[in-house]
Amino acid sequence: MTKKKEIDIVKNQTINAVVVNMDKGSIKINNSIITSGQNNTVTISDETKVKINDIINKIEKLSQEVDEDRTDIALVIAEIREKLNRKASSPIPIRMALNVIKGISSKFIDKGIEIMVKEAIELLV
Known part of the structure; x- marks a missing residue:
């Protein structure tokens, strides 16, 4: 994987400075579910x-x-x-x-x- 692709993945999948999801999936924070991937909702x-x-x-x-x-x-x-x-x-x-x-x-x-x-x-x- 090129460095640019790695940077794009990090840039596009970082939700905030504390929470990162590196693939499709979900993260539970304060009774809210944050789903990564396409067409997501909170x-x-x-x-x-x-x-x-x-x-x-x-x-x-x-x-x-x-x-x-x-x-x-x-x-x-x-x-x-x-x-x-x-x-x-x-x-x-x-x-x-x-x-x-x-x-x-x-x-x-x-x-x-x-x-x-x-x-x-x-x-x-």
Whole structure:
């Protein structure tokens, strides 16, 4: 194998600085399975989905105490639930939606929602 091919293999198959898969297969990290090869997806485990749903339920309950942004938070929560209910949920759009809630809640005095969002995002990393 030429040096250029070896470099291309390393470059194309390195997922990040810590995790490397040198052939077709899968790597399990934080309840997410990362598959190398072609047409890959990253999915969220059922256990993680349950934990995120629990957090979302708590956020929804806390958001009932908020006047001005209750509707916005409710829309984002509905979007997260829809994505979690898919057979193959990807963490990226869910993480983005959680960051929207985090942005909305950052102006509240009570930081409960922000803390729960951070907890949910950590489950997706």
